[in-house]
Amino acid sequence: MLGFSLKDxxxxxxxxxxxxxxxxxxYFLERxxxxxxxGRRENKINEAADALGSSILGMVGDITRGDDRQxxxxxxxxHGGGLDVLVNNAANMYRGAITELQEDELTDIFNSNVIAGxxxxxxxxxxxxxxxxxxxxxxxxxxxxxxxxASPYAATKAAVQSLTQVLAAELGPRRIRVNCVVPGAVFTxxxxxxxxxxxxxxxxxxxxxxxxxxxxxxxxxxxxAEAMSYLISAKWTTGAIVDVDGGLGLGLxxx
Ligand SMILES: NC(=O)c1ccc[n+]([C@@H]2O[C@H](COP(=O)([O-])OP(=O)(O)OC[C@H]3O[C@@H](n4cnc5c(N)ncnc54)[C@H](OP(=O)(O)O)[C@@H]3O)[C@@H](O)[C@H]2O)c1
Numbered sequence: 001m002l003g004f005s006l007k008d009x010x011x012x013x014x015x016x017x018x019x020x021x022x023x024x025x026x027y028f029l030e031r032x033x034x035x036x037x038x039g040r041r042e043n044k045i046n047e048a049a050d051a052l053g054s055s056i057l058g059m060v061g062d063i064t065r066g067d068d069r070q071x072x073x074x075x076x077x078x079h080g081g082g083l084d085v086l087v088n089n090a091a092n093m094y095r096g097a098i099t100e101l102q103e104d105e106l107t108d109i110f111n112s113n114v115i116a117g118x119x120x121x122x123x124x125x126x127x128x129x130x131x132x133x134x135x136x137x138x139x140x141x142x143x144x145x146x147x148x149x150a151s152p153y154a155a156t157k158a159a160v161q162s163l164t165q166v167l168a169a170e171l172g173p174r175r176i177r178v179n180c181v182v183p184g185a186v187f188t189x190x191x192x193x194x195x196x197x198x199x200x201x202x203x204x205x206x207x208x209x210x211x212x213x214x215x216x217x218x219x220x221x222x223x224x225a226e227a228m229s230y231l232i233s234a235k236w237t238t239g240a241i242v243d244v245d246g247g248l249g250l251g252l253x254x255x
Contacts, residue, residue, distance in 0.1 A: 004233035007032030010080020011232070012072070014063050014120065015090025017044030019188030020138065023221020024087060024228055029055050031229065036076035038063065039090070063090055063116040064108075073123045083127035085232050087136045088117035088160070093190050094152040106152055113156035114163070121167065125176065134177040136231055137164050139241060141184055141248045161241055168239030177238035179231040184245030185209045185218040214247025 006028050013028075015021040016037025025035045029052055036057040039045050049058030057079040061068035077083050094109040096102075121135050128134070140157035142150050164180040171178055185191070210217045227244040231237060243249050 004229045009033045009084040011085040012036045012076040013087040017048050020221050020224050021089040024225040027225035034080040036079050038072050064111040069120050084131045084133040086124045089138045095149045109152050114159045128176045129174045132175045137180040139180045139182040165239045180241045181227050182243045183224045184248035
């Protein structure tokens with residue numbers, strides 16, 4: 001089998017009921033991991049858990065809630081017999097001109113995209129250090145490519161990339177690695193919800209987005225999962241921020 005063996009690793013993925021998180025869950029399961037996923041929508045979590053077999057545990061929960069985070073970590077530790085990896089994948093998109101931003105929406109996006117992952121990471125440390133485990137954040141090209149109207153999302157992803165490096169330094173002495181994958185465009189719900197791929201304009205949008213990538217196409221969930229599995233397996237890699245973006249971060253413009 002191509003790729004890294006993840007045999008018997010216990011991996012917790014936030015937001016594994018759709019998109020990149022679901023793609024990662026499938027990929028990790030194929031490589032022998034025991035996976036726990038979570039999300040707020042019961043139907044998405046149940047669908048994924050039913051489809052993917054007995055090595056996956058689906059938990060309905062909101063990572064912005066302390067009690068749900070506690071339950072989630074306990075569930076993952078029980079399911080996997082400990083915990084090797086936390087993938088801080090769940091995030092939401094909020095866009096708008098700086099003059100129009102709503103404070104409650106800003107607070108919500110920082111809670112889900114930054115604060116929840118920090119608190120979860122802290123909760124997982126005692127488990128991860130028993131197994132020389134790792135934390136994986138999911139960043140975004142928005143951190144270094146400036147798209148007008150994307151300031152809330154971009155600011156949260158800049159925070160995630162900064163956290164990766166600070167926590168790598170802080171947790172290195174405890175033998176916990178912290179890394180980050182930075183995906184280019186992948187066609188998932190987060191983009192649909194932000195109206196980036198609505199039906200009427202989907203085709204033109206997709207072509208436009210594809211043209212901004214040096215490789216001329218958007219990516220797949222599986223391609224992000226491959227890079228994640230590398231970072232999970234690379235025992236001397238920490239504090240790394242790895243672009244998996246088809247060259248989107250190079251700053252090409254669509255002709
Ligand atoms: N797709 C792209 O082009 C792209 C590019 C760069 C980076 N990313 C990053 O990739 C990651 C995954 O996004 P995606 O593209 O796969 O979009 P997605 O399909 O919308 O996945 C996000 C997941 O997070 C879950 N989630 C959101 N808030 C949550 C909360 N408070 N508690 C628990 N779960 C929560 C959602 O499920 P519920 O709504 O059911 O809770 C959803 O399943 C995100 O970090 C995103 O920023 C995506």
